[in-house]
Amino acid sequence: MEKWFNVGKIVNTHGIKGEVRVISRTDFAEERYKIGNTLFLFLNEKDQPLELTITTHRKHKNFDLLSFEGFSNVNEVERLRDGLLKVPESQLGELEEGEYYFHEIIGCTVYTDSGEEIGSIREVLAPGANDVWVIKGKKGKDILIPYIKDIVLDVNIAEKKIVIFPMEGLLE
Incomplete structure (x- = not known):
């Protein structure tokens, strides 16, 4: 069974063009939120995770603002709110000596x-x-x-x- 690691939580929408506000829980935000990367959204324990591909990333105050492929307006991302963004263990990269997750x-x-x-x-x-x-x-x-x-x-x-x-x- 795949082990999952939390990288952030979607806490709200941002604007009308489909961006979401994320409180980041990753120690490698720039790499993790790179355009084209895949994250998995968990809205609850029993549902299958939703695979999301990042199309934009930028910082705003204490948040990471992300948008995803196939989500182009606020109405489409509203349902993602309160979801946890995770990555499988297989996506964790090797770290250099003295670096830890x-x-x-x-x-x-x-x-x-x-x-x-x-x-x-x-x-x-x-x-x-x-x-x-x-x-x-x-x-x-x-x-x-x-x-x-x-x-x-x-x-x-x-x-x-x-x-x-x-x-x-x-x-x-």
């Missing part, structure tokens, strides 16, 4: 270089210069860790274990 990082347990367990990663934010990992701390408080080489010392996806150097004030 969000789904590989989420769920990893984070330790300090002295062996103290901090918590597990529950979300990855991509605000700009570098990703930020949101860790659910052992005391229930969220801890934000920037993914930079001075802090992240080792990532072992197979063991779901990450070791960091906690710079002064980072864990407070």
Whole structure:
């Protein structure tokens, strides 16, 4: 059975020419939303996914605006709202060393270089210069860790274990 990965959610329409607003959940938006690429829309669990081919992509505020082959006006895309855009595992490309997909990082347990367990990663934010990992701390408080080489010392996806150097004030 094919494994699917969420790359975005259609939250609304945009304009009258068939564009949709997408909240992106992919770490490779420029590559994933390239014109001609195929995404699969899941409107609910029991229906077959709808295959969509991207015809336009542009950024607008915090959204990715997409349009699809065969959908040329707002009335046609209205029914796509609230759908999840996914790709099959077979469409995931190979990454270079030191690069990871969000789904590989989420769920990893984070330790300090002295062996103290901090918590597990529950979300990855991509605000700009570098990703930020949101860790659910052992005391229930969220801890934000920037993914930079001075802090992240080792990532072992197979063991779901990450070791960091906690710079002064980072864990407070």
